[in-house]
Each structure stands twice: as C-alpha cells, then as structure tokens.
Amino acid sequence: GAVVSQHPSRVICKSGTSVKIECRSLDFQATTMFWYRQFPKQSLMLMATSNEGSKATYEQGVEKDKFLINHASLTLSTLTVTSAHPEDSSFYICSALKALNTGELFFGEGSRLTVL
Amino acid sequence: DAKTTQPPSMDCAEGRAANLPCNHSTISGNEYVYWYRQIHSQGPQYIIHGLKNNETNEMASLIITEDRKSSTLILPHATLRDTAVYYCIVRLLQGAQKLVFGQGTRLTINP
Numbered sequence: 001g002a003v004v005s006q007h008p009s010r011v012i013c014k015s016g017t018s019v020k021i022e023c024r025s026l027d028f029q030a031t032t033m034f035w036y037r038q039f040p041k042q043s044l045m046l047m048a049t050s051n052e053g054s055k056a057t058y059e060q061g062v063e064k065d066k067f068l069i070n071h072a073s074l075t076l077s078t079l080t081v082t083s084a085h086p087e088d089s090s091f092y093i094c095s096a097l098k099a100l101n102t103g104e105l106f107f108g109e110g111s112r113l114t115v116l
Numbered sequence: 117d118a119k120t121t122q123p124p125s126m127d128c129a130e131g132r133a134a135n136l137p138c139n140h141s142t143i144s145g146n147e148y149v150y151w152y153r154q155i156h157s158q159g160p161q162y163i164i165h166g167l168k169n170n171e172t173n174e175m176a177s178l179i180i181t182e183d184r185k186s187s188t189l190i191l192p193h194a195t196l197r198d199t200a201v202y203y204c205i206v207r208l209l210q211g212a213q214k215l216v217f218g219q220g221t222r223l224t225i226n227p
Contacts, residue, residue, distance in 0.1 A: 108159050
C-alpha cells in the first residue's frame with residue numbers, strides 16, 4: 001500500500017511555544033490531506049481538510065489561527081500548533097487521499113504532542 | 117457526524133473467528149461501507165470496503181445485508197495482533213469526502 005509519513009513521531013515542548021508537524025505522502029501525490037486529533041481512549045476527531053494550493057477547511061470548533069495548516073506541495077502538508085498549551089497535548093494523525101476516483105485514503109503513523 | 121453504530125467492546129479467543137457488527141441504517145445508495153482498525157498509538161489501517169456485495173481480501177471478509185442497513189466484519193482466524201479498535205465508516209467512494217470516525221469497537225483477542 002501507499003506510504004504516508006509523519007514527523008516528528010513524538011515531540012515535547014514548553015507551554016507557549018509553537019510546534020510544526022509534517023505529513024508526507026512518500027510514493028504518491030495527494031491533493032487532499034486530512035488532519036485528525038485523538039485524545040486518550042477517544043476516537044479520532046477531524047480537525048481540518050487540507051487542499052494543495054488553497055486554504056484549509058476547518059471543522060466547527062477548531063481554531064484556524066491556533067492550528068495553522070499549510071499544503072504547499074502535492075506531497076507535504078504541515079500542521080503548526082501555535083502557542084501550545086497543555087490542553088493541546090494529543091495524538092495528531094494525518095491522512096492523504098491517493099486518488100479521487102477510488103477514494104483511497106492512507107494514514108500516517110501519528111505524532112504525539114506533549115505540552116509541559 | 118458518524119452514521120454508524122458499533123458495540124463498544126468485544127472479546128474473542130485466539131484462533132477463532134471474530135465477527136464485528138455495524139449498523140448503518142441511514143446509509144444512502146451510493147455510500148460504501150469502510151472498515152479501518154487502529155492498533156494502540158498508531159495511525160488507522162485500512163481493512164476492507166464494499167457497496168452491497170460481500171467482499172473478501174487477505175485480511176478479512178465483509179458481509180453486507182441485502183438492505184445495506186448493517187454489515188459484519190469477519191476476521192476468520194483471529195490472532196493476538198488483531199487486538200485493536202475497529203471502525204466502521206460509511207462514505208462516498210469517489211471524491212475527497214472526509215472519513216468521520218465513530219467510537220468503534222475495541223476488540224480484544226484472548227490467548
């Protein structure tokens with residue numbers, strides 16, 4: 001299957017700093033990527049849809065100024081958590097759409113953010 | 117919002133078939149049923165999907181009822197490595213439609 005890679009897999013930062021998480025599709029081009037957040041023992045919650053070359057579409061209740069998404073190329077989308085606070089500590093997961101006609105979606109390994 | 121209902125947890129003995137049910141009574145005619153699973157602290161893994169016919173691949177079988185209001189994922193010979201949370205999702209096949217996850221079923225395979 002296709003490969004989607006996230007980096008870093010784990011990150012610890014101090015409160016008030018910003019953290020960038022990368023999502024790369026390694027062997028295909030993805031015009032659309034999705035970002036999810038998952039708290040312990042809960043399901044994945046969709047945060048936003050990232051489209052190459054255009055602004056991301058955020059789900060209701062997700063602050064776009066806090067969670068900055070950039071999809072500058074067909075293989076890379078980034079999520080920046082700005083001015084992170086302990087409540088932003090979570091598991092962040094991206095997925096990339098491989099083909100519009102088949103709807104194939106592949107997920108990254110996830111990035112665990114801990115804000116002290 | 118998720119349009120599926122699954123039992124929160126299930127247990128199965130190693131080597132036995134694990135049958136995971138899913139209700140999707142509001143599924144529309146062009147929506148597919150997808151199954152993903154998530155092993156602890158990893159990203160979700162695609163298992164199988166189908167429209168109305170039963171499907172089988174190297175991982176599992178998917179049985180969809182004739183009225184398409186429910187389905188069952190079957191892991192024919194469960195192993196300890198199949199312990200995970202299994203998500204049943206309905207979505208359109210084509211296009212950039214997002215995957216909306218429900219709570220899933222936490223399947224525990226017991227030795």
